[in-house]
Amino acid sequence: MAEAGTPAPRTLFDKIWDAHVISDMGDGYALIHVDRHVVHDMGARGFVGLRNRGLPLKHPELTFASADHAIPTSPTTPWATYSNPYLENLRESARIFGFTFFDVARPGAGIVHVVTPEQGIALPGSTLACGDSHTCTIGALGAVAWGVGQSELLHILATQTSIQQRPPNMRIMIEGPRPNGITPKDIILHVIRRVGTAGARGLAIEFAGSAIADMDMEGRFTVCNMAIEMGARYGMIAPDETTFAYLKGRPYAPKGELWDQAVANWRGLRTDPGAVFEREIVIPSRDLAPQLTWGTSPDQVIGVDESIPDPAGETDAVRRKSMIDALSFVGLEPGQSLIGVPIDNVFIGSCTNARLSDLRLAASYAKGRRVAGHVEAWVVPGSFDVKTAAEAEGLDRIFIEAGFQWRDAGCSMCGGMGDLSRERVASGKRVVSTTNRNFVGRQGPGSRTHLASPAMAVAAAIAGCIADVRDL
Amino acid sequence: MEPLIEIVGAAASLPLNNVNTDTIAPTRPRAQAGPAAIAEREIDATALFAPLRYDAQGAPRADFVLNRPGFERATILLAGSNFGCGSSREQAVWLLADFGIRCVIAPSFGGIFYDSCFKNGILPVMLPADQIDLLIAEVGAGAPQSIFSVEVASGTITTPGGRKLAFDLPEFRRSALLSGLDDIALTLRGSDAIAQFQARDRAARPWIYLPMTKTP
Numbered sequence: 001m002a003e004a005g006t007p008a009p010r011t012l013f014d015k016i017w018d019a020h021v022i023s024d025m026g027d028g029y030a031l032i033h034v035d036r037h038v039v040h041d042m043g044a045r046g047f048v049g050l051r052n053r054g055l056p057l058k059h060p061e062l063t064f065a066s067a068d069h070a071i072p073t074s075p076t077t078p079w080a081t082y083s084n085p086y087l088e089n090l091r092e093s094a095r096i097f098g099f100t101f102f103d104v105a106r107p108g109a110g111i112v113h114v115v116t117p118e119q120g121i122a123l124p125g126s127t128l129a130c131g132d133s134h135t136c137t138i139g140a141l142g143a144v145a146w147g148v149g150q151s152e153l154l155h156i157l158a159t160q161t162s163i164q165q166r167p168p169n170m171r172i173m174i175e176g177p178r179p180n181g182i183t184p185k186d187i188i189l190h191v192i193r194r195v196g197t198a199g200a201r202g203l204a205i206e207f208a209g210s211a212i213a214d215m216d217m218e219g220r221f222t223v224c225n226m227a228i229e230m231g232a233r234y235g236m237i238a239p240d241e242t243t244f245a246y247l248k249g250r251p252y253a254p255k256g257e258l259w260d261q262a263v264a265n266w267r268g269l270r271t272d273p274g275a276v277f278e279r280e281i282v283i284p285s286r287d288l289a290p291q292l293t294w295g296t297s298p299d300q301v302i303g304v305d306e307s308i309p310d311p312a313g314e315t316d317a318v319r320r321k322s323m324i325d326a327l328s329f330v331g332l333e334p335g336q337s338l339i340g341v342p343i344d345n346v347f348i349g350s351c352t353n354a355r356l357s358d359l360r361l362a363a364s365y366a367k368g369r370r371v372a373g374h375v376e377a378w379v380v381p382g383s384f385d386v387k388t389a390a391e392a393e394g395l396d397r398i399f400i401e402a403g404f405q406w407r408d409a410g411c412s413m414c415g416g417m418g419d420l421s422r423e424r425v426a427s428g429k430r431v432v433s434t435t436n437r438n439f440v441g442r443q444g445p446g447s448r449t450h451l452a453s454p455a456m457a458v459a460a461a462i463a464g465c466i467a468d469v470r471d472l
Numbered sequence: 473m474e475p476l477i478e479i480v481g482a483a484a485s486l487p488l489n490n491v492n493t494d495t496i497a498p499t500r501p502r503a504q505a506g507p508a509a510i511a512e513r514e515i516d517a518t519a520l521f522a523p524l525r526y527d528a529q530g531a532p533r534a535d536f537v538l539n540r541p542g543f544e545r546a547t548i549l550l551a552g553s554n555f556g557c558g559s560s561r562e563q564a565v566w567l568l569a570d571f572g573i574r575c576v577i578a579p580s581f582g583g584i585f586y587d588s589c590f591k592n593g594i595l596p597v598m599l600p601a602d603q604i605d606l607l608i609a610e611v612g613a614g615a616p617q618s619i620f621s622v623e624v625a626s627g628t629i630t631t632p633g634g635r636k637l638a639f640d641l642p643e644f645r646r647s648a649l650l651s652g653l654d655d656i657a658l659t660l661r662g663s664d665a666i667a668q669f670q671a672r673d674r675a676a677r678p679w680i681y682l683p684m685t686k687t688p
């Protein structure tokens with residue numbers, strides 16, 4: 001029991017939430033202040049809505065945009081003259097409304113969820129919304145960040161606020177050392193397998209535990225990126241010295257005295273001892289093998305050393321049916337090992353795994369090896385700045401020499417929309433992809449996706465089939 | 473928005489769990505003539521449920537509920553749990569609305585999808601799965617045996633057989649549906665509260681309101 005006068009212990013999420021409530025709307029709903037609003041090319045329609053209604057953009061200085069979904073990533077794109085209707089709409093809207101727009105192929109350009117932390121736009125303790133479900137990525141900084149639909153996006157443009165329902169909290173403790181060759185992606189795939197695609201539905205997840213504390217910032221983005229694949233609206237990690245060191249000196253981050261003041265405030269951003277979580281689970285990270293998906297749902301995951309589960313052993317009828325459908329779609333058999341399954345494409349990219357550390361890791365395995373002759377393998381950096389930094393280290397040479405395509409920044413094949421849907425995996429083709437969704441048709445109609453880490457993606461590219469990176 | 477007071481019509485059952493937004497609306501960006509061609513909403517009516525509705529050759533599947541006689545004009549959808557999970561693409565809601573669906577009844581919804589329904593004149597109703605099973609059992613072979621009614625003010629579903637089931641709604645959502653008042657209009661009315669919040673917050677967290685330009 002809290003003593004009279006002592007505030008009740010609160011979760012990290014609730015502290016940030018409470019600090020952003022403008023008004024209570026009843027039934028758990030509140031009008032929430034949005035500190036940062038981020039718009040991508042497909043969300044640029046919101047500005048059309050604003051114009052249609054004759055409304056001004058409430059806070060151009062808190063609004064940021066980048067074009068990522070529909071742009072091409074071909075290294076031969078003539079960027080000086082390139083355009084598409086969505087990009088043109090963003091450019092024109094930026095001129096009319098005066099928000100910051102990172103135009104293509106220049107510093108600050110790239111996938112929104114890679115750009116906002118990298119530029120220091122997203123900050124601990126802030127709220128950030130974007131018309132994209134993977135906005136939960138940003139929670140890794142200790143922010144409350146969520147994806148919205150088009151109508152809510154328009155609401156934020158017009159009001160800098162959002163109507164949201166306070167979610168119940170869940171804590172996922174990931175404990176133990178991370179075995180060699182095991183990446184944050186393996187950890188989150190394993191967590192999703194344990195929790196299920198609906199296991200955190202509507203919840204705000206706080207990831208904690210020693211495996212998270214030991215993880216660098218980029219790995220934490222990978223973990224939070226996939227919170228939505230468990231149905232969560234939010235994923236987050238308490239900010240610590242790793243977070244502050246990552247943000248310090250970033251272009252849009254506070255500087256000087258304001259930085260010190262901000263950090264002092266951010267140090268208080270942690271869950272109080274005794275705060276109540278509606279759900280809490282502990283998942284050990286030791287003994288993990290590299291993980292990958294075998295089916296058409298992000299929780300259909302196995303360790304590379306396991307065999308595909310048999311639907312006959314599944315007692316839940318609904319889940320059994322979805323396993324049978326998934327197997328028929330991906331063309332695999334129960335009991336089969338994934339190792340040795342031939343592949344056609346490899347995609348290293350996306351807001352899950354296209355930051356500098358991901359590319360370094362991939363390059364470390366690609367170095368001195370060759371992509372199998374029948375495999376088309378792409379490396380698509382998450383942002384222009386990631387690409388520049390990777391090139392400064394010579395990672396592009398390593399990939400190109402190994403037979404990978406080294407491309408420009410963007411979403412590309414991740415959502416099957418890159419270059420107005422020309423960048424997609426062909427029907428019937430099998431891809432090992434570092435992305436976050438393996439839904440039917442996600443990377444192009446009829447495409448079959450196996451989600452995995454950048455290390456496992458390289459192993460597959462080299463072997464020409466699914467392989468264990470530890471055997472490389 | 474039009475006020476949404478009562479929905480009367482055929483209920484189509486689609487008892488699949490985890491139907492995601494890519495299944496509801498697998499639309500793709502297209503190269504239009506120019507920026508003026510970008511609409512606030514892009515509707516490709518044929519895309520609704522495309523992976524379920526058509527076969528590999530693009531012909532309608534006779535066994536898909538919305539292709540069956542009596543359900544081509546369904547206004548109510550009886551769905552499985554976690555309906556509308558996946559991405560934030562509101563096309564899923566727009567296509568349902570465009571088809572004529574005004575009410576989706578499911579044990580649970582994807583969060584973004586649920587919120588977007590209210591903003592597009594669709595009533596999302598959460599009911600326990602066993603109650604939905606009862607509703608599905610009452611869906612007849614086609615109209616008029618499958619005509620249900622859903623009343624927003626009282627929160628009542630009436631089945632073709634006359635059974636009544638109650639459901640809950642957040643109060644502000646209910647009154648917004650009944651009045652047809654749109655969220656933006658509602659929030660802009662409270663602009664003072666927003667200004668006061670920002671003034672307080674600016675003092676407490678000045679770094680959030682930096683003139684947001686690159687600082688050297």
Ligand code: SF4
Nearest residue numbers: 134350351411414415
């Ligand atoms: S990289 Fe993929 S998941 Fe991320 S924002 Fe782009 S399309 Fe969405």
